[in-house]
Amino acid sequence: MANSRHFRTIFISDVHLGSKAAQTDLLLDFLRHHEADTIILVGDIVDGWRLKRSWHWPQGCNDVVQKLLRKARKGCRIVYIPGNHDEFLRDFPGMHFGGIEVADRIIHEAADGKKYLVLHGDEFDVVVRNARLLAYLGDWAYDAAIALNVVLAAIRRRLGMPYWSFSAWAKLQVKQAVNFIGEFQHVVAEEARKSGVDGVICGHIHHAVIEDIDGIRYINTGDWVESCTAVVERQDGTMEMITWQKPAAVPALQQLEDEVLEDMQAA
Template identity: 80%
Template sequence: MTVTPADPNIRYFRTLFISDVHLGSKAAKADFLIDFLRHHEAETIVLVGDIVDGWRLKRNWYWPQAFNDVTQKLLRKARKGTRIIYIPGNHDEFLREFPGTHFGGVEVAERIIHEAADGKRYLVLHGDEFDVVVRHARVVAYLGDWAYDAAIAINVVFAAIRRRLGLPYWSFSSWAKQQVKSAVNFIGEFQKVVVEEARRNEADGVICGHIHHAIITEIDGIRYINSGDWVESCTAIAEHHDGEMELITWQKLATTPAEVVPVSRQMLAIGARESEAA
């Protein structure tokens, strides 16, 4: 499919990578994602896992109309010719039983090799298989998931108080997550292991999700890209038609593409510093 730019209010890309939406969680920012999808088109959309949060749905069913709207928006794009590939994560692992299956025009795959327009090859996978906690201590993983829910709830209270005091937004949940993961050097180790998997697959880079830490960087000669999440950061990776990768942050409900915040250069600089410090 070739998307023909026609609407000046829409940005057109070769590929979009979206992960960790967590439909089924009250923290999912479905309205932001719907707005993002309304203002962005691509020949291919790759859903890089944890789009549906089966863990939370098993505990407590929560599925408002906005979640239906997200799925309908994606299915409508598929009907209009957008290729949509769904790579399941640990929260929607029930779909891993259906590799190669098509659901309403959506292809399910365990992982893919994506060849960008500039010829670079990217291994695309969710990444949970490299998270020791998820693979070998599922009970601990569930407890961590519950703790993250609690942090999100606390975050709402903090945000309300700071607004009343005229202070800028500050995320308690992001701060808590960074403190814990910094203590065990989790993010840095995760990145290194995923990069090595890309190298074993003779890929030039890797695109993943899972750890809710959006970034574009270089690690040991391999391009590492994480698409972030739609619980807090509201980020996606966009491939331009020349193969350039851009990290987009959709920070507020927008009406024009001018409100998109492209932060790829900024995040690349941050990622380089993190890699040096790791």
Template identity: 80%
Template sequence: MTDTKRFRTLFISDVHLGSKAAKADFLLDFLRHHDADTIVLVGDIVDGWRLKRSWFWPQDCNDVVQKLLRKARKGTRVIYIPGNHDEFLRAFPGTHFGGIEVAERIVHEAADGRKYLVLHGDEFDVVVRNARILAYLGDWAYDTAIVINIGLAAIRRRLGFPYWSFSAWAKLQVKHAVNFIGEFQRIVAEEARRNHVDGVICGHIHHAVITEIDGIRYINTGDWVESCTAIAEHDDGTFELITWREVVGQTPEKVPAMATAIKALNAQAA
């Protein structure tokens, strides 16, 4: 029996099930160890864009969906706010699928009485990008970084190292990407202010953070492609950013003594 931590609310986004980059096994393990009264799926849970190009749906994608449905059957309120990659669900606001509610956006009232606008965030790309969303990195470059990420993650796992995202690191080294993130955060915080709430919870840009922007609490859930993060609300209304770096109990594959040597070199470098 696994130990399970319980929260008032969990916020998860940008899983991209159907993409080879999705860390479905990490998310499934996270869901086994964490529970909540309410789980809010903040968009891009299923990657419809990728599935249209080529079908990829391994068993762990089914397992994540079944886990969420099982939680809903056991009494957890599960709310699905579609993003741009699963925009096909935007045609069904107010609909229930197996106990999962679909909503365009919601206002979440935390335990301390503060109110948060919850939305995916892709609608603000047009404001930020000036019709050049991928000018700072490029779709091809991002896909290439994700492919490198998958390879490095496999090597690190074989060597017994925890998960580390090359693509997330590379993105933050690009000045235009950092500027994009900052501008996105500012625009979304302004939307929260227009809606007369205390904060905003979103996803979309794969950059997890809890911060204050001009008196508005800005919370981004991150993703399960690069950072493997979720936002948890405690019973007192405080929020926590959780990072899930490895699958608990997973044993790294045995490799030659080179692994021990690399670990020793890493220790010396630290």
């Protein structure tokens, strides 16, 4: 594409393909407008948990997968680091699928010489690690918040009001959630320090941010359910957060809203 931007590396996580909340239209549009030498998928790209509960795989999911495979065929290196929702891929470290390499975690050296530990981050989530049932219940509650978010977004759009994420707002209003995010960031940053690197790039908690924590650069790529964010590395090694909201995606978002409304009426 003539107006596409080219980066050294693109980091994407928490797409949750298979979930009705996955913003596949926005991600596909982002991938059309951005090229890279390397794309690192930082976990929860496919939502195996939700697919086990109820199969949902619309054309948009196929389109995202095909777009990534096409980039791999054209010479882009793609590394897939599984998360807890796509943990079935953790049984295949070092394997290649259609040119996409699977790895548990990697050390990424940026163009400026700085090294980053790249991992999904769920191993530092006590709930996921030690209480799987509680994690599933939390996942169900998150689904409910996303469904409400879609309904509110539809109402706001019809009233001519700008997009606003209820689920993201609610998460930051709960003291325990805010404390969890802060604790998660410090624990992951400490893991990077133990690994002898300059920073860490992760996903998992759907909270996009780039900040320094006690001398460690902490980068969370966010998600493609609420924030629609990716982290890119420029040719000089600079890391940048990109939030992608394109008007072209409105029809697909309207379809998502209609599907969620139908599900709620059927329930």
